[in-house]
Structure formats: structure tokens, C-alpha cells
Amino acid sequence: MKTYNFSTAFIWVILSGLLLSAAVVVCAFPTTLTLHRAIPLKDRVELSQLRAHDRARHGRLLQSIDGVVDFPVMGTYNPYRVGLYYTNVQLGTPAKEFNVQIDTGSDVLWVGCSGCDGCPTTTGLQDVQLNTFDPSSSSTASVISCSDKRCNTGAQYADALCDNSNNCAYQFQYGDGSATQGYYVSDVFHLDTVVGNTQTYNNSAKILFGCSVSQTGDLTKTDRAVDGIFGLGQQSMSVVTQLSSQGITPAAFSHCLRGDDNGGGILVFGSIVEPGMVYTPLVQSQPHYNLNLQSISVNGQALSIDSSVFSTSTSTGTIIDSGTTLAYLAEGAYDPFVNAISAAVSQNVRPLLSRGNSCYLITSSVNDVFPAVTLHFAGGATMVLKPQDYLLEQNSIAGAAVWCMGFQKIDGQSMTILGDLVLKDKIVVYDLANERIGWVNYD
Structure with missing residues (x-):
């Protein structure tokens, strides 16, 4: 054997x-x-x-x-x-x-x-x-x-x-x-x-x-x-x-x-050079592309999340990974995030629960209803997410669109993973020589 x-x-x-x-x-x-x-x-x-x-x-x-x-x-x-x-x-x-x-x-x-x-x-x-x-x-x-x-x-x-x-x-x-x-x-x-x-x-x-x-x-x-x-x-x-x-x-x-x-x-x-590119340092001595995510804002308002939720170790922290389809928030950040989104749209959508996932029934443009989300990283870099960067359109009911939360929670873990749902429509540069990762929106 x-x-x-x-x-x-x-x-x-x-x-x-x-x-x-x-x-x-x-x-x-x-x-x-x-x-x-x-x-x-x-x-x-x-x-x-x-x-x-x-x-x-x-x-x-x-x-x-x-x-x-x-x-x-x-x-x-x-x-x-x-x-x-x-x-x-x-x-x-x-x-x-x-x-x-x-x-x-x-x-x-x-x-x-x-x-x-x-x-x-x-x-x-x-x-x-x-x-x-x-x-x-x-x-x-x-x-x-x-x-x-x-x-x-x-x-x-x-x-x-x-x-x-x-x-x-x-x-x-x-x-x-x-x-x-x-x-x-x-x-x-x-x-x-x-x-x-x-x-x-x-x-x-x-x-x-x-x-x-x-x-x-x-x-x-x-x-x-x-x-x-x-x-x-x-x-x-x-x-x-x-x-x-x-x-x-x-x-x-x-x-x-x-x-x-x-x-x-x-x-x-190689590195694509594009105006407006922002960079944040890679967390050193980590096996993956770990970034120091410091806080999250919804509609410009910082969420009440203890900074230790995003701290980095071998099994915690924030990873940027093109091999992951969705995005995942550390357990301590998930509920504050979903609650803030739901509160921001409560007057314009009908909330639904689909197999345990938060969904929303809407009759207007998703961009007109849902707020922008900002991820704040070390070094002052920010990543602004459109609704399509944290929601997934699933189906429709009687002509109304159903959008579900694309960010998921990993129960019992303090790992945040930014997958393709977040990374799309952005130029992302993995600058290993300078130990940093950069991005800029690109449509």
C-alpha cells in the first residue's frame, strides 16, 4: 500500500x-x-x-x-x-x-x-x-x-x-x-x-x-x-x-x-496598470492571500463588529480567493451585516427565507433599492461593493425579482473569504514582489 x-x-x-x-x-x-x-x-x-x-x-x-x-x-x-x-x-x-x-x-x-x-x-x-x-x-x-x-x-x-x-x-x-x-x-x-x-x-x-x-x-x-x-x-x-x-x-x-x-x-x-488602483499589504507568513480587513460599512455607516473578528491566524482572517464562487463572512460579522442590509431596504422589499438564506422580493431595480457596502482594509484601501457584489438573483415570483444574500456564514469559524462574487468587474493585481494586492473597478 x-x-x-x-x-x-x-x-x-x-x-x-x-x-x-x-x-x-x-x-x-x-x-x-x-x-x-x-x-x-x-x-x-x-x-x-x-x-x-x-x-x-x-x-x-x-x-x-x-x-x-x-x-x-x-x-x-x-x-x-x-x-x-x-x-x-x-x-x-x-x-x-x-x-x-x-x-x-x-x-x-x-x-x-x-x-x-x-x-x-x-x-x-x-x-x-x-x-x-x-x-x-x-x-x-x-x-x-x-x-x-x-x-x-x-x-x-x-x-x-x-x-x-x-x-x-x-x-x-x-x-x-x-x-x-x-x-x-x-x-x-x-x-x-x-x-x-x-x-x-x-x-x-x-x-x-x-x-x-x-x-x-x-x-x-x-x-x-x-x-x-x-x-x-x-x-x-x-x-x-x-x-x-x-x-x-x-x-x-x-x-x-x-x-x-x-x-x-x-x-x-504580470501587473495591469490602471488609474485608480488601490493596494493593501498582504499579511505575511500566511499560506493564502490574506488581507487585513478592518471594518465594514453599509450606506456609509460602520457596522458594530469587534475588530478581533477579522484578526489573522492560520485558521482566521480574510482571504481573497478566485477559486471560491461566493463570499463568506466570519461568524461574528455575518449577522450584523445581514441585519444592516435588511434594515436599509425594509421599506422597499418583502423579506423571504429560502432554505435558511435571507432573500428579498423586489419590483424595482436592485441598484435603486440596496445600499453600497464598503470593505475597509489596512493602508486605507477600500473596496466598494454594488448590490450585485453581495446578492445573487435566483428567480422571479409574479413578475417580482428574488435576490438572495450571496455572502454566507461559516458556522463556528472566524474566516472571511472574498470569492468571485466580490472579485468580478474588478482588476485585481497580486503583486507578490511587493507583497500587496490591488484592485480597481473595471466594467
Whole structure:
């Protein structure tokens, strides 16, 4: 029986009250991934039209950047459709393509390995064909042994252990109870760099990534199955860290996820420079992208929440995570937040309770009824949330819209997680070199 180390990574939390699940790179030449919807639109807009629309929009963002790498990336934040973003990466020689979920809440890029137990072979995602990686089929692949000095750096929050074949092994347990285990491989990661939107040339680098031989839990489900996880955390095994340490890319990446019905967005290896960008320091010595959230205001009025509710430790604090679909408030902040929203709209809405979740029946524009919410961070940075950044539209009743609270509570925990619900329609920059995260609204 093979023995694996147990490592932990945070990707998503699923609340049974809602049918929701969690979703979500660098040198002289930043890497850009273009995001598109994973399912057909109601009006049957072709993906080629969306890509053309996105490229025009991305050009405005990237006009000051000399080179980009453009990957065909699919997905949407909408939890009633797919609830994740994923991209294609090319690994090995000859290059083979894999669809992997974009996740800033974990560190390791891993894909299913040939012979994997529990890895889905089909998926409900549109135009996606699942693949597995076979190290013996790549002329540039090498399996990492336990004696390799890189083996210990490959572990997340624990020392790496060996399997019975002396391979450097891993096991990741995710927040929803699913898990994957396998071993580390070194092989070529391919980048197609576009210069001036007219010329393309191939770039590549050797990286370490995981080759999973077993999956359990939700990772075995076929409805939104992909080939693996693209961890974009800040630890040593992250592709961001690996490429920047080789001098191939800068220690920064950015994303902008569109929140309109057409979906789409952009993920860039490098920093997007946009007027109005504000930054707050990363909390140091934390495994995730932890920020120092200090207070919350509703309609300009600070909520009465003890500052200790947002204090940071290994299991508390505020995390910004593109791999989470919704947003979650620490237990001590949730009730004051929901109560303040409900009080602000009490004269204009009919409150509802849907499977334990606070909902509101409204007959006018959500922007005319619900207040702005402001998150206050260390260093004076603020993030202003529109109603669509903390509410989800579910359905309608007799012509009236039903909007439900998109912020959820994690019972018994003091963790606040800002997922795609909050991050959409904003440029978010992960500036690892300067240990800070920045954002600005971008429609």
C-alpha cells in the first residue's frame, strides 16, 4: 500500500442551503488567459464572437504591455450555471492540452495521470474533452524521486513523503471533503507569447507539477469535471513562483472577471496598470492571500463588529480567493451585516427565507433599492461593493425579482473569504514582489 503525505489546500466551501459550488502567471512577457462562458448563452452567441469581443476589451487593458500569452480559457462565476473558471495548459513533449481550474486558494498545478482511480472520463462542460498525463509518453518528463532536493519544497504545509516506488508523493484534502493524491513530475510548460497582437512565438519552461493517481469526493463528479487544478498561490510550488524564480515571468499576476451575462474576463501574468488602483499589504507568513480587513460599512455607516473578528491566524482572517464562487463572512460579522442590509431596504422589499438564506422580493431595480457596502482594509484601501457584489438573483415570483444574500456564514469559524462574487468587474493585481494586492473597478 502506498503511503502519501497529507497536505491541505483551500479551494471552496459548499453550503447545502444553496445549490452552489466554488469555482477560479510572468518576465518581460506577461501571460494572459482569456475567460469565456462554459455553457451556451440563452441567445446562442457563438464562442468565437465572445472571444473577439474579449480580445478587443483586453487590448484596452494590455496596450501598455509588450507581450502576452493568450490561452483559450472558459468558465463563469455564476453558481447556477458552472461556478468555476478554467483554462487550457500545455504540458510535455509533444505538447498535450489539459483543462484545469484556476484557483488562487491553492498552490500546486496538478492533472490526472494515466490509470487514475476516480478521475472522470467525461464532463458536462461544453466543448471539453478530458485528458490524462502519461510521463512515459513525454520525452522531456521526469518523475521526482524522494532524494530530489525539490521534493520537500513540493509539500503544502507538511514535509513530502515517499510512495512505495520512491516517488515524491502528495495528497491534498480540499475544503469540500474531496481529495487527490499522486506524485510530482518535472516537464515542459508551454507558453505562446503574442507581441503586438500580430506575431506569436513559442516559449516554454521546465516546471514541477502533480500527476494524480487517485481522486475522491466531488473531484470524481462529471457535471463540471476538468483535468485538474491550476494552483496560483504564493508558495514555492506555484507556477507563478516557479516561473518568476527562473526569471521567465515577474512575481505578479492579475485578473479581471466580467460579471455581465456574456461572462469572460482576463488573467495576466504580470501587473495591469490602471488609474485608480488601490493596494493593501498582504499579511505575511500566511499560506493564502490574506488581507487585513478592518471594518465594514453599509450606506456609509460602520457596522458594530469587534475588530478581533477579522484578526489573522492560520485558521482566521480574510482571504481573497478566485477559486471560491461566493463570499463568506466570519461568524461574528455575518449577522450584523445581514441585519444592516435588511434594515436599509425594509421599506422597499418583502423579506423571504429560502432554505435558511435571507432573500428579498423586489419590483424595482436592485441598484435603486440596496445600499453600497464598503470593505475597509489596512493602508486605507477600500473596496466598494454594488448590490450585485453581495446578492445573487435566483428567480422571479409574479413578475417580482428574488435576490438572495450571496455572502454566507461559516458556522463556528472566524474566516472571511472574498470569492468571485466580490472579485468580478474588478482588476485585481497580486503583486507578490511587493507583497500587496490591488484592485480597481473595471466594467
